[in-house]
Amino acid sequence: MTAPFPFSAIVGQDEMKLSMILTAIDPAIGGVLVFGDRGTGKSTAVRALAALLPPISVVRGCPVNSATTAEVPDWARGAGDTLVEVPTPVVDLPLGASEDRVTGALDIERALGAGERAFQPGLLARANRGYLYIDEVNLLEDHIVDLLLDVAQSGRNLVERDGLSITHPARFVLVGSGNPEEGELRPQLLDRFGLSVEVASPRDIDTRIEVIRRRDAYDNDHAAFMLRWQAEDAGVRARILTARGALRKLKTPDSAVRDVAALCLALGSDGLRGELTLLKAARAYAAWRNDTALTRSHIKTVSAMALRHRLRRDPLDEAGSGARVGRVVADVLG
Amino acid sequence: MPAWAALWPTSLAEAWDNALLALRLLAVDPGLGGLHLRARSGPVRDAMPLPVATRLHPAMGDDALFGGIDLTTTLATGRVHQQTGLLDHDGPLILTMAERCPPELAARLAMHLDAAPRCLILLDEGTDDEAPRAILTERVAFYADLSDVALNDLTPPTKGGTISATATITDAQVAQITTLAAACGIDSMRAPTFAIRAARALARLSGNDHVTDEHITVACGLVFVHRATQIPENTPEEAPADADPPPPDTAQAPDSDDDTTMPDIPDTMLLDAIRALIPDDLLDRLRATRSKAGRGAGSGAARRSNRRGRPLPSHRGKLDGNARIDVVATLRAAAPWQTIRRIETGRDGLHVRAGDIHVRRFQEHADRLLIFTVDASGSAAIARLAEAKGAVELLLAQAYGRRDHVALVSFRGSGAEILLPPTRSLVQTKRRLAALPGGGGTPLAAGLDTAAEVAAQARRRGMTPTICLLTDGRANIARDGSADRVRAQVDAQSAAQAMRTSGFDALIIDTGQRPSTQLRTLAQTLDAPYLAMPRADSARLASAVDAALAD
CATH class of the missing domain: 3.40.50.300 (P-loop containing nucleotide triphosphate hydrolases)
Known part of the structure; x- marks a missing residue:
């Protein structure tokens, strides 16, 4: 293989x-x-x-x-x-x-x-x-x-x-x-x-071309391609390790917890699992960014991925739950 | 996918030549995944020079495919014997009767192909709209439909030639292929990847060390035609000029003998406009809302399935009188314990305990029937008949995707008629729909009655009918044919009442200029989701939808 x-x-x-x-x-x-x-x-x-x-x-x-x-x-x-x-x-x-x-x-x-x-x-x-x-x-x-x-x-x-x-x-x-x-x-x-x-597939033609180019290079110029990108992967891995360390030192201000709770309340997500996951994900994101404290912008970035599958299904909402989360985030967190 | 292939017919001899070429390309580069060969078993398919390959069958068990413990030998010798699975053999794979491949096997084969690319040939004997799972067809580059190829058309396979070791492709050519894929409406990124591989393989096959524009044209023709979801009319400007001619096969399509299919495709613009307005997964939602309504049909009337149940892997369970024991699986579960139990009980013979019992399971599957009941009257509907047709086409595509049957009822003038009895033929439905004339009064009650009749017949045949009503709701012809607006409304209500009593599922799409309150009342009577088909005003759609949900 x-x-x-x-x-x-x-x-x-x-x-x-x-x-x-x-x-x-x-x-x-x-x-x-x-x-x-x-x-x-x-x-x-x-x-x-x-x-x-x-x-x-x-x-x-x-x-x-x-x-x-x-x-x-x-x-x-x-x-x-x-x-x-x-x-x-x-x-x-x-x-x-x-x-x-x-x-x-x-x-x-x-x-x-x-x-x-x-x-x-x-x-x-x-x-x-x-x-x-x-x-x-x-x-x-x-x-x-x-x-x-x-x-x-x-x-x-x-x-x-x-x-x-x-x-x-x-x-x-x-x-x-x-x-x-x-x-x-x-x-x-x-x-x-x-x-x-x-x-979803990229909609932009240049992005699509780039995807295909890299795939073609992977198939046909394997050694050089892997050498180039494995180095990048190593960089990401090192950053993950750094972030794990940073996560322990990260400060979570009360206001952030309040934001998370307000968001989940406004969305009506079931149970408390949404809040907990959102908080953890936001903290991990802050650590990834190497920031020292959790802020509103971290919560905003990860809110869609942490909450979109926890909403009550609205069978006729066209926009999809991701957009719904986005709307509520804009309402609650400004 | 075959539906679109039907819209873009390649000439018959060409299908054969394409298949031959595809096989040669696969021999050069197995990374192309394989070939989806649609043909009934017969002399034509037998004449196809398929490579020597491991043959798989959809009903094969995991042990045979992936290997595992050889139970017979193990029990006989008392030592563990592993057997190799068919997939451990090298070389190409042939999946016979690929249209019957269950999703689990398809998923595992796909995983296997992803891990180690090898050539898979899908022999598809499906009729009409049966096809192999998309997860597999997605992973093979080529498609050929030999169902109408006659023995006379066959040409002998070409042989030999020098094959060059590598072929280079320029960045501009890569861009060209990707652009064309996007212009054909192909979302998946596998398609352009395959086209590039195919172009390289073509170049190598002809002994070249670089890919020429001709190779690209042929490669795109082979890979894109059956995947396309739209006709590449305006290739975006950034593409070089030579990307412009679509593959030769597509260019011929309009003047080919199969002329009836082309006019049926509505203007792409119109279609796109409507697509933006109709939720993509309307049918799924319909299903979801129905189950939520919890309006059970009560007990009794066990639903018969008109297809045989698909056997599922047997499962540990209790024998409760209904279940059938799976003897082999039970013995299999008991086998490893024999030595232990013998030692413990000191008794010879076969030890089978309750925990070993495996029972058979089948998945029964009632087909769904969608009855499109289209208002073709001269009232407001005529203005939007084209849009209504477009909407039905979109729903048809969804219905096709889930193997539903469809029927078409139209009402106008003094009565309703069944334009198309339940069928699974997409092409036929589209044809009838395109030919649907408009004008006359709105005999809504007659339309509902006829739809209910079709639904009742279908239910007796074991299908689950759903009525999809497209109308502006301005009924003005009563059941007896008289032009009396008030009586027409009353009749429509009573028809809906009867439908509700019979327990048929329904969906109402308002095609009027503005949402009609009468129709909303009708939807309430039917306990059906109500959806206005607005022009380009999503706010109005949202409010209409909210109102429908509030009921």
């Missing part, structure tokens, strides 16, 4: 790129949903994301990427006691994956061979402390969705079957992409995504 298309070489689609960077700065924001037409670079961006993420340190051989030896689950075999740096895992959850494959199941080899009850970890275990990517998330089978909802909520995966009782941490950033024409997403799952962005 060749190296994926570099993240920084993606032309335009700033909102999508920003949303992914924000989750890399603060994974607690809770994932990104990318909705858009075909051929707009959704999956390209997600696959490029892996190269952008700073490595994490894990216990060697641990199936759930534990950070310390104390956290290695008791059922795990082959986990060493040294720490190694590995790239942040980005795990694909393919449509049609069986429940066993997602949650993990009985280890067939050991069950048949030794008659032992052993657990073989699934995709959720591999995605712990990393990203779980679902392409065509709106086509995902209902029973897998139920399962994900539960795990995403609790951060733990529980497998209970025939005397096999396993639990392990499964904290991951959920990234979904899909084409809204193919089907709607269940509101419960929608709510689990912290940010939501809508992508």
Whole structure:
């Protein structure tokens, strides 16, 4: 497999790129949903994301990427006691994956061979402390969705079957992409995504030409192209690390919290999850900008992506929920 | 997509030659994704020199495709045996009966193609409007429709020639191709990428080391024609002059023998103007509002499906009398536990527990029927009949996208007639619609009655009908044909009442000069969303929509 298309070489689609960077700065924001037409670079961006993420340190051989030896689950075999740096895992959850494959199941080899009850970890275990990517998330089978909802909520995966009782941490950033024409997403799952962005093909002819040029260079002049853009990616990665540091020192004035609350109240978004996500996203954005305090402009920038999927659906509003958020932001924050 | 291909017919022999050329290009550069070959199985398709490839079938299981544990050998030997999946084999892939490919498989194949580009040939035997999933057709560069190619038309495939290692393309040419793609109304950025690859492959095929303008013309013809959503009339000025001639295939379209399709395309300007006014996903919204209304048809009358259910992966479950057990899946789930259970119970033989039981599931799917009921009377509607037609065309495109059936009823003068019984043929509907004359009185009640009749018939055949009424609501012909405005209104109300009792879904689009209160009352009676089709005044639309929602 060749190296994926570099993240920084993606032309335009700033909102999508920003949303992914924000989750890399603060994974607690809770994932990104990318909705858009075909051929707009959704999956390209997600696959490029892996190269952008700073490595994490894990216990060697641990199936759930534990950070310390104390956290290695008791059922795990082959986990060493040294720490190694590995790239942040980005795990694909393919449509049609069986429940066993997602949650993990009985280890067939050991069950048949030794008659032992052993657990073989699934995709959720591999995605712990990393990203779980679902392409065509709106086509995902209902029973897998139920399962994900539960795990995403609790951060733990529980497998209970025939005397096999396993639990392990499964904290991951959920990234979904899909084409809204193919089907709607269940509101419960929608709510689990912290940010939501809508992508469209660029309308401007010069931008389009630039997209095609870069793609052509990637296909035909691979080495030079990767050399040029991997350097850019490294720059973004360094900036993400800096932002993680800055996030801890960032000041959140009361007025900003008040702004966030007023905004969510005016929009009538359900629950408090909107406020929390908006605040986290705005803080991550301020850190990304390397500012020292959270201001109104940060909130304005990220409000659409944090709130657009939390509004009550107005089936006949033509402009779409992004524009509605924009209007209310202009009203409330001036 | 085939709908547009029908609007721009290539000559028949050309379709064959294009397919041959596409296969040669794919041999040169598998990164072109593949070929969508629409043809019934037969001598013509057999004559197509398809490459040696791994053949896939839509009903294949994951184990066969992606590999996994070979359960038979594993159980026999007591040691784990992995088997390789078909996708692990190198070389091109052929997906037979691609139109039956379920979305899960399509999505996984697409993911596979994204990870490692290889040639995929979609053999599509669909009739009319069946087609492979867009997620797959999007990822293959070429399309050829051989359904009308006769054996006589076939030309032998060209062979040999020197293939150059690389071909260069200039920046101006890249810009040209991208501009043309935009002018054809192609949103996806994959199309111009494919066209550039195709142009390079063409150049290499002819032994050149650079791409010439002729290569570009041919490449764009091969990649863009079936993807285009509009006819590139005015190529933007910044494009060089030679980008101007659209691919030769398109240029011939107007004077080709299939003359009926062309006039049906309304003026693009008009269409665009209307597109701006009609919400893109009107049908989705319709569906959403319907479900919210919670007006259940009560119990009873189990909905029959007129298609067979699509089998879904079986699922762990309880046998409750309705469910059918999936024996293979159950045994599969039980197999790994056999040794453990044997040790625990000390009993030989097969150990199947309740937790192993898998039940079969099918997805039933009732087809939806959209009954367009168009007011073609001489009142105000005539002034806006063209716009109403444009609106129906847009809704048709949406209906087509979701495989709905459509029927067309028109009312004018003294009565209503069924212009088109339920069909899935887009071309036929467009033709009838274009030929729809206007003038005469407004027998609204008769129109509603006829629509309800069509709806009732469709329901008996297992479809879910929705009536889409386009009128200005100024009824002036009563049910008995007399010109009595008051009675006409009363009749229309009672027709709507009857429709509501039957529980048919409806949608009312007001085509009048200004929103009509009578029509809004009618919409209330029908419990139907009411939407005014205003000129260019979105504020009025918004207020009309608000009013409709307030009900």
